[in-house]
Amino acid sequence: MAKTNAGRFFEDYHVGDVIKHAVPRTVSGGERALYHALYPARHALYSSDEFARASGLPKAPLDDLAAFHVVFGKTVPDVSLNAVANLGYAEGRWLKPVYEGDTLRSESEVIGVKQNSNGKSGVVYVRTRGLNQNGDVVMEYVRWVMVRKRDLDALAPETVIPDLNKVIPADQLVIPEGLDFTNYDFELAGEPHRWGDYEVGEVIDHVDGVTIEEAEHMIATRLWQNTAKVHFDNTARPDGTRLIYGGHVISMARTLSFNGLANAQMIVGLNGGAHANPCLSGDTIRAWTEVLDKAETSAPGVGAIRLRLVATKGGAPFELKGEDGKYLPDVLLDLDYWALMPL
Amino acid sequence: MAKTNAGRFFEDYHVGDVIKHAVPRTVSGGERALYHALYPARHALYSSDEFARASGLPKAPLDDLAAFHVVFGKTVPDVSLNAVANLGYAEGRWLKPVYEGDTLRSESEVIGVKQNSNGKSGVVYVRTRGLNQNGDVVMEYVRWVMVRKRDLDALAPETVIPDLNKVIPADQLVIPEGLDFTNYDFELAGEPHRWGDYEVGEVIDHVDGVTIEEAEHMIATRLWQNTAKVHFDNTARPDGTRLIYGGHVISMARTLSFNGLANAQMIVGLNGGAHANPCLSGDTIRAWTEVLDKAETSAPGVGAIRLRLVATKGGAPFELKGEDGKYLPDVLLDLDYWALMPL
């Protein structure tokens, strides 16, 4: 049993440590096809090599969230195997599109630790980077999780809480090299609405719903080599349910948002996100979006739009929190991201 | 909500309109592998590059029905989102094999409209074409659906009912360039029966059955970017069931027909088809075939065979309709197609 990975505990994390995560992954057309089979993914830039070329890219990249899942999955054995809760995300940026044939690996730098007052656990902040075979960083994000202590008598480390942007300033978003939406084909993309048609404060109900099955979320989560027991083993939780990977809900909500946001093509920034309530097999996921901000970019024909994406398993659209300031019980996800749209 | 697609209603279709459907799709080995994982697909020409090359093709094409599903899926948001029923198919022809790396898009021409006498809905006929990245038409078919009216007071359009072939004449079937079955390896293909061994009127029970799961039909239907709510959202129908995409039944029945028709390699014509009864998760699909006709072709070693493919969810093979002329309740599909076989 000494041979198996018991995961890290709170006292194993030290600010400044860089953890090189295991199991690099080469992606192919297989991962792309599976993403499109597991989620109702229809953004044209990721579905068609021709559409991507007309937008200045060499071919259709792997969906941004698929790249995120690959990078994230590798961190699970080192970061969240003993996590009690996934507390938040910040400063997520996609820096380079991922293409078929690329090999991704991940590393995480510990940038903060804070022991909880109960002495039994603490919060760990890591900045994770996904790298390709050339050593280029393809994406990065900060994530913080609550982790159990192995030894309750271990001394509390000095508290370090990183100073994180609540929102990534638009001028720090990285636009993929060559991206050009001046000849954008709105008919092929599926909707006529351009950047100028969206107003800050506008809300959009994405209408469609998808009922989730055990087999699907497990196939998806395994594809990202995410090994957290609770997603796969129905004996791992007292009630016999398998908790659905939060990233599955993110991808489901994002792809459902095609209906109303077909032209919010590329995700370039993740400002924050909360998994408000657990998602289980049998839930029907729906999504709505609020336009939070808009910004110009330096790329031809390309605008940035900041969106709040909310996934629910019922309830009325556009309701988020109760009078007590807490998420309503049907809210699954509250995500704040930047996307690129044709002007 | 103004941003989302509410779909077209009966009065939105005008004879002569050409609808360019959204979201082109590049196919890869991923789509091929998924087709073979979702259906018991074993026709050698689609499973092996070597077998395809020995038959005069550059490599194994994407399965004909997978190409059909990709082309069809794109039409759903424009043609059948508000459809009450999918009434029929005609004049379907596969014109060019689809290979890994091809990018498909679809367009549909409205070729007929007829308001129903109740004034609440009407029948719309479209001729859909699938095109590849070079603008070549890879397949085409006519489909007619019953669509609701948005405004019950809208005037009825002039009735136009297209004149459609009940059966595609054999000389209008398009044989893929280079196809040559003179060196066909029956052992590798799986069965010894050649074109000459089948007689018109012969019936074949394909014996095997597959019990359908929710996860599988949703994965398949999403892969084709078919977004019809009823397939995915168990709150969309009053009884809480998810209606299985009719094309899923077509592919299941066709692949089950390998057992007895292993050499009916390529589908080149779709004469007609009816989804006789709904298919739901838990049904066990079986199939039987009746040989309807045979014809020679101009390609070396290649014969054409016209087949009625019937899918059922129970009942005895070879039973189709009751004394009232209606499909028996266990019949799911009645499909009439042309395939190519070695002489």
Place this chain on the structure above:
Amino acid sequence: MAKTNAGRFFEDYHVGDVIKHAVPRTVSGGERALYHALYPARHALYSSDEFARASGLPKAPLDDLAAFHVVFGKTVPDVSLNAVANLGYAEGRWLKPVYEGDTLRSESEVIGVKQNSNGKSGVVYVRTRGLNQNGDVVMEYVRWVMVRKRDLDALAPETVIPDLNKVIPADQLVIPEGLDFTNYDFELAGEPHRWGDYEVGEVIDHVDGVTIEEAEHMIATRLWQNTAKVHFDNTARPDGTRLIYGGHVISMARTLSFNGLANAQMIVGLNGGAHANPCLSGDTIRAWTEVLDKAETSAPGVGAIRLRLVATKGGAPFELKGEDGKYLPDVLLDLDYWALMPL
């Protein structure tokens, strides 16, 4: 019905016959991605082209067991359609890695027959070979099954029982050309334990569990073009259950064994195996391993390790058989294989 394959019966097998199995298969990145989506596969050599290149291979091969399943699946219509039981495996060797683009076919030589004393069935021994498009044998194994007789009055053939190695001698294992673990990156591979760290007799509990769903095992089994009815048709067995393909359990157990055996990279020999009890949907599969032997090899930095891999659906780890010498009811699989590890 004369057109469909009724399978072979005991009296159809004659020692010396070579059966060329149908439906060759070209594998792509799609099969690789699906393998990683259906099983928690994380061995780095199969996940990353870069890791494989650093180990002296041209790129990441298809997982060894995926290659096995493709080769095995083709034999089902000819070998096990009328089998009462899959009795054993021996002398399995992987001779050449399988890469994307390779086309596999299978053939089996009948090497033994023995009629059972009840006169109703008999045991058939076949040596199966998987070949690629160049005619190279990529793997081979012996398997024996109990098969029903068609005609109970058929005379018993002369009994021939092949002389099979209980264990493949280490010097008969074939190391892939160029394999070199001298620069092996243990951090990227996921665990620090090298060949020298494992002791004969050591046991490892792989800790994790996966609960199995119908959709998943059917998708997997179809991907290998395995057509045995009992896996797909819930009317095929009296109790309405679908029996899970034994190979699904093998792959699940092997991939679960990553946790503790991350560096047992390549499978090169299959000494024997028993499917101890049936596996059904809803079972949670766990695995444990016993180190049976170790051997040096001629390849730089590469050691061989012989492992007993046991899959269970419950019960305590390290328990295998009861006092009666029979497998405990929770034991699903007892597999004896050789793997390659960095020294």
